[in-house]
Amino acid sequence: KQEVTQIPAALSVPEGENLVLNCSFTDSAIYNLQWFRQDPGKGLTSLLLIQSSQREQTSGRLNASLDKSSGRSTLYIAASQPGDSATYLCAVRPRNAGNMLTFGGGTRLMVKP
Amino acid sequence: DTEVTQTPKHLVMGMTNKKSLKCEQHMGHRAMYWYKQKAKKPPELMFVYSYEKLSINESVPSRFSPECPNSSLLNLHLHALQPEDSALYLCASSPFLWTGESLETQYFGPGTRLLVL
Numbered sequence: 001k002q003e004v005t006q007i008p009a010a011l012s013v014p015e016g017e018n019l020v021l022n023c024s025f026t027d028s029a030i031y032n033l034q035w036f037r038q039d040p041g042k043g044l045t046s047l048l049l050i051q052s053s054q055r056e057q058t059s060g061r062l063n064a065s066l067d068k069s070s071g072r073s074t075l076y077i078a079a080s081q082p083g084d085s086a087t088y089l090c091a092v093r094p095r096n097a098g099n100m101l102t103f104g105g106g107t108r109l110m111v112k113p
Numbered sequence: 114d115t116e117v118t119q120t121p122k123h124l125v126m127g128m129t130n131k132k133s134l135k136c137e138q139h140m141g142h143r144a145m146y147w148y149k150q151k152a153k154k155p156p157e158l159m160f161v162y163s164y165e166k167l168s169i170n171e172s173v174p175s176r177f178s179p180e181c182p183n184s185s186l187l188n189l190h191l192h193a194l195q196p197e198d199s200a201l202y203l204c205a206s207s208p209f210l211w212t213g214e215s216l217e218t219q220y221f222g223p224g225t226r227l228l229v230l
Contacts, residue, residue, distance in 0.1 A: 031215040043119075043203060043223040044156070051215040089155060093218065098211040099144060101219060103155035 002027045002094045006104035013080055014112050021075040021107045023090030028068045035064050035075050036089040038106070044089065048075070080111045117222035119204050125228045128194060134225050136187040136204030144168075144210035145187040146219060147179060148203040156203055162187060163210035194229045201226050 003026045013019055023033070032051045036044040048057045048064040050073070056065040061078040077084060090104040117138045126132050136145065144163050148156035161169035162181040176198075178190040187204060205219040 031213075032218065034218055036221075041201060041224070041226055044221040046218070046220075049216070049218055053215070099207040099209060099217055099219060100158070100161075105155055106153075108153070 002030075002092060002097075002102045004090060004092055004102050004104035006088075006090055006107050008107060009105060010108040010110075012110040012112065015080060015082060017080050017111075019077050019080055019109075021077070021088050021090075021109070023073040023075070023104050025071045025073075025092050025102075027094060028071055029095040030068065031093040031095055033064075033066055033073050033090065033092045034101070035062075035073075036091065038087045038089060040087075047088075077109075080109075082111050082113050085109055085111050117204055117206055117220050119202075119222040119225050121225060122223070123226045123228075125230065126191065126194065127230055128196070130194075131190070131192045133191065134189040134202055134204075134227075136189075136206075136222055137185055138206040138220070138222075139185055140206065140208075140220070141184075142206035142208050142220070143184060144207045145181060146205040146207075147187070147189055148205065149198075150201045150203055150224075152200075160189075161210060168210060191227075194227075196229050199227055199229045 007022045034049045035047045050066040063076040066073045087106045089106045091101040120135045147159040150156045159173045160179045165181045180188040201224045203224045204222040207219045
């Protein structure tokens with residue numbers, strides 16, 4: 001059974017820092033891996049989706065990498081801003097589960113001004 | 114239209130009330146999902162509909178009753194809920210439930226925040 005782990009569970013950084021969020025998964029048989037952002041009490045906003053054949057995806061200050069063989073993904077946030085404060089969820093789409101998603105526990109990020 | 118909408122945004126109900134949550138999408142997706150999310154936890158899958166038929170029920174108590182009246186609409190009927198059912202309820206949709214297309218994923222709505230008193 002696929003398991004997804006995110007480390008750290010919470011992170012507090014001063015504004016302007018570059019930071020890395022980590023996601024690991026136990027089964028490399030995936031279609032894709034996705035990073036979501038969630039503000040308190042709100043829905044999930046998709047940030048980046050990396051297909052299993054890809055190594056990374058970039059959007060603005062965000063860069064996500066995927067190493068399928070080692071079961072790891074990182075989300076790199078450059079020049080963090082207070083507006084980046086949110087929970088970041090990693091989710092994989094296992095190959096034996098159609099369009100179902102397996103979520104990690106999330107990383108709660110606080111960027112202090 | 115690439116949106117999943119959910120109503121209401123907030124709901125407060127007593128343990129004897131009957132209420133319904135509504136989810137709608139007009140992307141032509143044939144799979145729709147209900148999730149429950151408690152604070153500081155990831156979403157937990159409750160139900161999955163594929164082509165308007167219930168495909169997956171993750172052993173959810175019968176006080177939650179899903180309904181998919183057509184391909185665009187998904188309801189969650191609530192009856193005799195407990196305070197521990199207070200949570201954010203998320204709806205999602207995807208083109209299909211079973212697919213080998215690696216670009217496909219689920220699209221999430223904004224959620225309904227439910228408080229059971």
